Amino acid sequence: MSAMFxxxxxxALLALSIGFRTTSDGAVDEPALLPAELLAADGxxxxxxxxxxxxxxxxxxxAPQMAEAEFIKYLTKARETAAIKVLDALRQRKxxxxxxxxxxxxxxxxxxxxxxxxKIIREDRFVGLALRPRAGQTNMAIRITDVGTQFTQVxxxxxLVLLHSSDMATPVKEYPFLRADRVYFEWTPLExxxxxxxxxxxxxxxxxxxxxxxxxxxxxxxxxxxxQCCGSDYLQYDAWSPYVQVLPFSQASPxxxxxxxxxTNWGLNLQLEASCDLTQHLTSQINSFAPALxxxxxxxxxxxMANSTRNNGLEAQTKAMALMExxxxxxxxxxxxxxxxxxxVQALDVDLSGVSSTCLPxxxxxxxxxxxxx
Numbered sequence: 351m352s353a354m355f356x357x358x359x360x361x362a363l364l365a366l367s368i369g370f371r372t373t374s375d376g377a378v379d380e381p382a383l384l385p386a387e388l389l390a391a392d393g394x395x396x397x398x399x400x401x402x403x404x405x406x407x408x409x410x411x412x413a414p415q416m417a418e419a420e421f422i423k424y425l426t427k428a429r430e431t432a433a434i435k436v437l438d439a440l441r442q443r444k445x446x447x448x449x450x451x452x453x454x455x456x457x458x459x460x461x462x463x464x465x466x467x468x469k470i471i472r473e474d475r476f477v478g479l480a481l482r483p484r485a486g487q488t489n490m491a492i493r494i495t496d497v498g499t500q501f502t503q504v505x506x507x508x509x510l511v512l513l514h515s516s517d518m519a520t521p522v523k524e525y526p527f528l529r530a531d532r533v534y535f536e537w538t539p540l541e542x543x544x545x546x547x548x549x550x551x552x553x554x555x556x557x558x559x560x561x562x563x564x565x566x567x568x569x570x571x572x573x574x575x576x577x578q579c580c581g582s583d584y585l586q587y588d589a590w591s592p593y594v595q596v597l598p599f600s601q602a603s604p605x606x607x608x609x610x611x612x613x614t615n616w617g618l619n620l621q622l623e624a625s626c627d628l629t630q631h632l633t634s635q636i637n638s639f640a641p642a643l644x645x646x647x648x649x650x651x652x653x654x655m656a657n658s659t660r661n662n663g664l665e666a667q668t669k670a671m672a673l674m675e676x677x678x679x680x681x682x683x684x685x686x687x688x689x690x691x692x693x694x695v696q697a698l699d700v701d702l703s704g705v706s707s708t709c710l711p712x713x714x715x716x717x718x719x720x721x722x723x724x
Contacts, residue, residue: 355629357437359546364433367636368643370406370425371396388425394640400648401687403655403672412655412672432647436639439695454624456495457589459596461582463500463535463619464568470617472564476511476601477616478555479572480608481544481594491545491627492594494554497527498619500535503563508556512542515550519604527556534566537621545627553599553608555616565617572596573612593624642694649687652676 369390384406390396398404413424483490497510510525525540544552570576573595576583590596598611656673677686685693 355437355441355627355632357434357441359629360437360632361430361433363633363636364436364639364643365426365429367394367640368429368432368647369394369396371398384425385422388422395644397644397647397651400644401652401675403668403675404648404651408655408668409651411660412651412658412669415660428650429643429647432643432650433639435650436642436646436695439642440698453490453593453626454590454622456621456623458496458498458586458621459572459590459615459619460568460570460586462568462570464566464615464617466502466534466566468567468569469502469564470567470614472558472561473602474557474559476555476557476604477565478510478553478599479615479618479620480551480553480597480599480610481620482551482597483594484592489626489628489631490593491543491625491629493544493623493625494540494542494620495623496537496621497540497554498535498537498621499527499529500566500568500617500619501529501561501563502533502566503561504529504531504533505561505563507562508560510540510554510556513553513555514547515553516547518553535619537619545629554618554620555599567613567617568615568619569613570615571612572598572615573610590622590624594622596620638698642691642698645687645691645694649676649691652687 366387369388370384371390372384398406409425410421413421416424481492483492499505501508505527506529508527508529510527512522512525513520514522523542525542527538527540529538530536542554570583575587575591598614598616600609600611600616601607602609652672652675656669656676658669675686676688678684678689
């Protein structure tokens with residue numbers, strides 16, 4: 351079990367929730383104006399509001415020596431890194447609480463393969479398998495771990511194309527597909543993460559014009575539960591079908607309507623992995639991360655200033671002050687920024703009340719479990 355979310359997606363959104371203020375009118379000791387994407391939104395706190403030491407001048411003098419344009423990139427990367435650290439802290443807490451669950455582990459759609467005589471005549475179409483999360487499965491990530499192919503030839507120039515229904519004209523990614531020396535059915539490891547977009551439909555397929563041979567058709571309706579007369583096929587279907595719908599499709603030409611089939615797999619099979627994924631749920635709670643994110647970025651910047659080795663306008667007194675602010679002051683109750691950050695991370699108020707029951711924390715063997723806020 352592990353708490354799962356797309357850290358890169360969330361970090362990019364979190365980073366936008368904190369920014370900097372431009373140089374004040376009349377101030378001559380700070381860098382030039384910042385680009386709009388680094389500015390704090392109206393009505394929100396900027397990094398400079400966290401502590402008086404965190405001026406643009408001090409940040410500029412403490413950072414590694416670089417041109418002004420590179421310093422802008424440095425600030426951009428710094429807030430993204432701070433966001434990743436906050437998310438990693440949250441991830442560790444959820445792992446300790448046993449929040450995430452693995453729902454499927456490299457499970458094939460079917461264990462059957464087609465009869466060699468059922469060759470598909472090539473017609474220059476785009477064909478393959480469409481994957482669509484089941485209704486209500488919004489806290490879940492789907493990944494493809496292996497792709498099975500059953501063709502009459504090795505197909506050295508073959509490739510798979512991934513599209514999403516939000517933009518059918520532009521491939522999300524193309525995968526050069528290296529089959530081995532086997533002519534018939536074989537599995538090929540291929541990691542494809544479909545968790546970036548939880549809404550809509552993913553299309554994984556190939557252009558028949560890229561083939562030199564033919565695909566072998568498996569006569570099985572992947573949209574319908576097989577009867578118990580067909581061996582253990584129904585067990586495979588029962589395992590993956592609650593989470594994802596798989597629909598064989600074809601498209602006669604670019605821009606044409608998608609047609610779905612019930613009696614073919616276009617020579618393809620997939621091994622699927624599904625896990626609880628809180629990305630979409632957490633996206634709606636970005637504001638909950640703001641206090642921890644501001645403190646994390648402040649800690650990172652104060653640490654950079656305190657450990658700067660540059661011999662420039664960053665006075666020794668400023669470095670000493672930055673180091674002092676990071677740690678608890680002796681003989682006083684005032685907390686340093688390290689401890690303030692730890693408290694803010696512990697107090698992250700993330701609401702899990704809307705998470706599906708499948709992905710809620712397990713009840714511990716002893717003691718009560720508190721559902722809702724973590």
